[in-house]
Amino acid sequence: MNNNGSPMKRFACLGATMMLGMAALLPPQAFAQVPGRFYWKTLSGGSAVPLVFESISGNTNPFDSAHTVNAGADLDATMALVGYAQTFTLLDRSAMAAIILPMGRISGDVTVAGNAYSQSVNGFGDPMLEFNLNLIGPPAQKNIPDALRYEPGFSVDLLADLALPIGEYDSSQPLNIGQNRWYGRLGAPVIWQLGDWVPGRRTTLEFLPAVWLFGDNDDYVGQTLETDPMFQLDAHLTRDFTERLWGSLDASWYSGGQATVNGVEGEELSNVGVGLTLGYAVNDNLNLTFGYKSTVNDSDPTDLRMDNFMITLVYGWHPLIEGSRRLKNE
Amino acid sequence: MAMETVMRHAPRVIVGKPGTLRRLLGALGLVAAFAVPAMVHAEDAPRRPNIVIILGDDLGFADMGSFGGEIRTPNLDALANNGVRFTNFYTHASCSPTRSMLMSGVDTHVNGLGNMDEWTAPNQRGAVGYEGYLNRQVLTLPQLLKDAGYHTYMVGKWHLGKAPELIPAARGFERDFSLLDGAGSYWDMTNFTGASPKSVFTEDGRYLTKLPEDYYATKTYTDKLISFIDANHGDGKPFFAYVSHQAPHDPYHLPKEWRNRHVGAYDKGWDAVRQERLKRQIELGIQPPDTQLAERMWFVPDPIVLAPASRAILGKKMELYAGMVENMDFHVGRLIDHLKQIGEYENTIFIVFGDNGAEGTDLFKMIAGSPGSRDYLFAAINWSQTNPNAWGDPGSYVGYGPMWAQVSMTPFSQYKGWVAEGGIRNALIVSGPAVKRPKGSLNHGLMHVADIMPTLLEIAGADYPKTHEGRDAPKLIGKSWNPMLAGQTESPRTSEDYLAWEIFGNRAVRQGDWKLRWQYKSFGKGDWELFNLAADPAERKDLAAQHPDKLKQMLALWDRYAQANNVILPSRSAFETLEDQLPPRVPDDSGYPPMIYKRQFVPPADMVVDPRP
Numbered sequence: 001m002n003n004n005g006s007p008m009k010r011f012a013c014l015g016a017t018m019m020l021g022m023a024a025l026l027p028p029q030a031f032a033q034v035p036g037r038f039y040w041k042t043l044s045g046g047s048a049v050p051l052v053f054e055s056i057s058g059n060t061n062p063f064d065s066a067h068t069v070n071a072g073a074d075l076d077a078t079m080a081l082v083g084y085a086q087t088f089t090l091l092d093r094s095a096m097a098a099i100i101l102p103m104g105r106i107s108g109d110v111t112v113a114g115n116a117y118s119q120s121v122n123g124f125g126d127p128m129l130e131f132n133l134n135l136i137g138p139p140a141q142k143n144i145p146d147a148l149r150y151e152p153g154f155s156v157d158l159l160a161d162l163a164l165p166i167g168e169y170d171s172s173q174p175l176n177i178g179q180n181r182w183y184g185r186l187g188a189p190v191i192w193q194l195g196d197w198v199p200g201r202r203t204t205l206e207f208l209p210a211v212w213l214f215g216d217n218d219d220y221v222g223q224t225l226e227t228d229p230m231f232q233l234d235a236h237l238t239r240d241f242t243e244r245l246w247g248s249l250d251a252s253w254y255s256g257g258q259a260t261v262n263g264v265e266g267e268e269l270s271n272v273g274v275g276l277t278l279g280y281a282v283n284d285n286l287n288l289t290f291g292y293k294s295t296v297n298d299s300d301p302t303d304l305r306m307d308n309f310m311i312t313l314v315y316g317w318h319p320l321i322e323g324s325r326r327l328k329n330e
Numbered sequence: 331m332a333m334e335t336v337m338r339h340a341p342r343v344i345v346g347k348p349g350t351l352r353r354l355l356g357a358l359g360l361v362a363a364f365a366v367p368a369m370v371h372a373e374d375a376p377r378r379p380n381i382v383i384i385l386g387d388d389l390g391f392a393d394m395g396s397f398g399g400e401i402r403t404p405n406l407d408a409l410a411n412n413g414v415r416f417t418n419f420y421t422h423a424s425c426s427p428t429r430s431m432l433m434s435g436v437d438t439h440v441n442g443l444g445n446m447d448e449w450t451a452p453n454q455r456g457a458v459g460y461e462g463y464l465n466r467q468v469l470t471l472p473q474l475l476k477d478a479g480y481h482t483y484m485v486g487k488w489h490l491g492k493a494p495e496l497i498p499a500a501r502g503f504e505r506d507f508s509l510l511d512g513a514g515s516y517w518d519m520t521n522f523t524g525a526s527p528k529s530v531f532t533e534d535g536r537y538l539t540k541l542p543e544d545y546y547a548t549k550t551y552t553d554k555l556i557s558f559i560d561a562n563h564g565d566g567k568p569f570f571a572y573v574s575h576q577a578p579h580d581p582y583h584l585p586k587e588w589r590n591r592h593v594g595a596y597d598k599g600w601d602a603v604r605q606e607r608l609k610r611q612i613e614l615g616i617q618p619p620d621t622q623l624a625e626r627m628w629f630v631p632d633p634i635v636l637a638p639a640s641r642a643i644l645g646k647k648m649e650l651y652a653g654m655v656e657n658m659d660f661h662v663g664r665l666i667d668h669l670k671q672i673g674e675y676e677n678t679i680f681i682v683f684g685d686n687g688a689e690g691t692d693l694f695k696m697i698a699g700s701p702g703s704r705d706y707l708f709a710a711i712n713w714s715q716t717n718p719n720a721w722g723d724p725g726s727y728v729g730y731g732p733m734w735a736q737v738s739m740t741p742f743s744q745y746k747g748w749v750a751e752g753g754i755r756n757a758l759i760v761s762g763p764a765v766k767r768p769k770g771s772l773n774h775g776l777m778h779v780a781d782i783m784p785t786l787l788e789i790a791g792a793d794y795p796k797t798h799e800g801r802d803a804p805k806l807i808g809k810s811w812n813p814m815l816a817g818q819t820e821s822p823r824t825s826e827d828y829l830a831w832e833i834f835g836n837r838a839v840r841q842g843d844w845k846l847r848w849q850y851k852s853f854g855k856g857d858w859e860l861f862n863l864a865a866d867p868a869e870r871k872d873l874a875a876q877h878p879d880k881l882k883q884m885l886a887l888w889d890r891y892a893q894a895n896n897v898i899l900p901s902r903s904a905f906e907t908l909e910d911q912l913p914p915r916v917p918d919d920s921g922y923p924p925m926i927y928k929r930q931f932v933p934p935a936d937m938v939v940d941p942r943p
Contacts, residue, residue, distance in 0.1 A: 143638055143639075144637070144638060144639035144642070145594070145597065145638050145639055145641075145642030148639065148642055148643060148646075148718055149593065149594075149642070151719065196719065196720065196723070197719050198715070198717045198719045198720040198723070199717055200717075201720075
């Protein structure tokens with residue numbers, strides 16, 4: 001009959017294990033369209049570097065968050081995003097600040113104001129600042145006990161994005177990596193926990209209602225591009241398959257965002273996209289997702305048409321976790 | 331047990347005043363009992379009381395609110411407030427030996443539980459009294475009560491035998507819904523080992539193929555008992571109900587709504603909670619004002635040295651345990667409410683206690699073994715829900731460990747499996763018509779679980795037969811509580827009476843304030859120790875060297891006990907290698923080593939400067 005012979009050792013191992021477990025919760029960072037579980041909360045004071053690779057084709061410039069449709073265009077893009085995110089506590093609530101820099105290349109044929117362009121461009125896009133603050137839900141995870149006890153329940157955040165117009169831009173060309181205008185987003189990410197919060201069994205229904213707001217581009221191939229606000233609603237039904245593997249059904253709806261070029265109005269967006277995502281926590285620091293998304297109501301030339309393969313790699317760390325790892329390997 | 335072998339008397343305890351009236355009614359009852367068959371008990375006047383025994387599995391001495399616990403047990407406390415709490419009540423150090431004495435009133439070494447079935451030693455095999463189940467040589471309380479005209483019901487854990495002739499229905503229970511094993515899942519039939527993967531249940535004497543829909547042990551046991559009571563209510567016969575809850579024995583399986591009632595409350599650590607409980611016990615009069623806590627087990631750290639995460643995760647185990655106790659209390663409350671609704675509460679005697687000390691041993695570690703073993707594989711498949719958020723779910727296994735077991739046994743030393751006070755002394759509440767002492771009072775008389783048999787037989791008006799199956803019936807070792815419950819005495823025992831225990835080779839004797847104890851190293855010295863429990867209930871000071879005469883006298887009692895009860899010390903024991911597994915035992919000196927208690931030095935503010943450039 002054993003009697004818990006060396007509890008100190010067990011406690012130390014337990015503590016380290018629990019702390020290291022937290023790193024797996026660091027969320028992936030990405031650009032405008034993000035996979036499910038993006039806004040899951042984690043331990044305050046954590047950091048993450050996301051790497052996102054996307055292969056996109058369709059009739060819109062994927063570097064342009066307005067998703068302005070260019071009828072008849074046939075574009076292919078390879079986009080990469082790299083960023084840095086920091087979690088912290090603000091007024092006892094979970095908060096996250098991030099900066100994300102897009103880069104990549106895009107090529108294809110575009111027609112603007114009757115002029116056809118065949119282009120291939122590459123470079124750095126507009127960096128985006130992101131700030132997210134939880135408003136409804138459990139308090140911030142300021143320490144490991146908070147993280148151990150965390151369950152999202154029903155959480156609502158305030159999200160604000162702002163893109164800085166410093167990306168590469170050529171005013172003589174309609175296709176650009178940078179957008180030459182200020183734009184941003186206000187949103188309210190919602191996480192609704194369905195059932196237990198146990199790794200291997202977690203299920204969530206997540207929504208991201210948001211409004212994109214765009215400044216004018218006064219030098220869009222010599223013309224002025226104005227874009228109305230655009231409403232976005234992303235939805236994800238996510239479910240753990242194992243403690244490390246999860247998947248989600250994804251859907252997006254875009255509405256509004258009517259573009260006007262020198263007073264000539266384009267079409268309003270009203271499009272739906274659906275997709276699938278698989279996520280895998282490689283280890284305590286590294287998360288990986290694979291996703292595919294495609295528009296569905298895109299038969300008309302003026303409809304948004306886009307399909308997108310996305311791979312995200314997120315490396316997260318926390319000083320406490322790293323220190324514990326060093327001690328554990330001592 | 332034939333009906334003719336039981337002599338029934340009118341109940342003693344319903345009569346308000348002792349003396350002539352009682353004797354008269356007793357005589358009338360005796361005459362009536364002989365004159366008419368048992369079925370006419372509806373006409374008994376006065377009516378005999380119902381009896382409900384509520385047994386908490388591994389429930390600790392200090393867990394209920396009425397015994398100093400911070401755990402919210404309003405229904406059990408209400409029984410305490412309506413009855414008497416006893417502070418010197420003894421069980422055995424593990425479950426089936428206690429249950430065997432409760433059911434038979436006979437010493438464990440005679441009734442078949444001289445050792446736990448799971449640990450029968452090679453030299454005990456085949457010996458009468460060491461069968462590992464409640465042997466057929468003993469008479470049982472439910473059988474005698476049934477013969478005396480009681481309905482007899484049992485729900486919950488049995489752990490006294492699984493064969494058809496050993497199950498509750500064969501030992502006197504008219505209706506039952508029973509877990510025959512010692513533990514298992516609260517949600518389903520999953521048990522612990524590859525060799526014995528399924529818990530075995532019986533209902534009314536038949537083995538169950540599956541459990542009812544919506545099964546949760548504590549709830550279902552209560553539902554079943556209520557249905558048993560209702561089925562016969564109104565026929566005029568009293569009932570005896572043995573409510574042998576599985577709770578709060580590990581694994582701590584618990585409905586979700588009961589898991590988060592103490593979030594963070596135990597992060598303060600076991601020492602602080604023990605101190606708080608002792609303070610309340612002193613305020614309640616359960617312990618004298620100068621009581622010292624038993625030393626913290628030497629292999630358990632001072633919680634102040636633990637990181638917040640460790641304290642949170644270990645505290646969560648205690649949160650779950652508290653939830654288990656509160657959930658059990660809730661269902662006890664349901665039973666009480668029902669008895670009130672049907673008008674039986676006022677005529678019901680309640681006896682509430684835990685079956686042994688709280689569990690400090692890591693049972694799951696014992697069960698699951700090591701990687702590569704059969705039972706580890708079984709555990710990997712069936713018992714590996716280890717995430718704290720899964721604790722309480724099917725497939726999770728949480729026990730709270732030695733540190734919280736010591737809290738449950740405040741202020742005593744050690745826990746279940748050992749014959750230190752923390753293994754064998756437990757809280758006892760008795761309420762109902764048998765009790766004439768002031769409501770809510772305390773009593774410090776020396777009590778024992780084997781006393782329940784003669785006490786209840788007396789209350790039911792039944793005698794213990796002299797013979798059984800052609801042989802002398804085994805001797806009852808208990809003393810009736812009835813004179814003490816009536817306020818005529820302060821203890822069922824005189825200063826000459828003694829109690830004795832032996833299990834796994836650990837042994838003890840108590841007489842008056844003195845206790846003799848032998849335990850395997852390192853929990854004991856591998857030698858006899860002597861304690862004065864009046865001055866030292868926490869067994870901190872071994873007085874064997876200081877009191878050689880008392881030691882000799884107590885050793886003589888031990889020899890007497892061992893001889894009278896055919897005690898065969900085991901040639902193998904669960905604890906035989908324990909000393910090699912534990913860190914060397916050192917005294918727990920408060921504040922030592924100073925290194926872990928010294929805080930950051932803060933110099934005088936007026937002497938603090940920045941460095942010169």
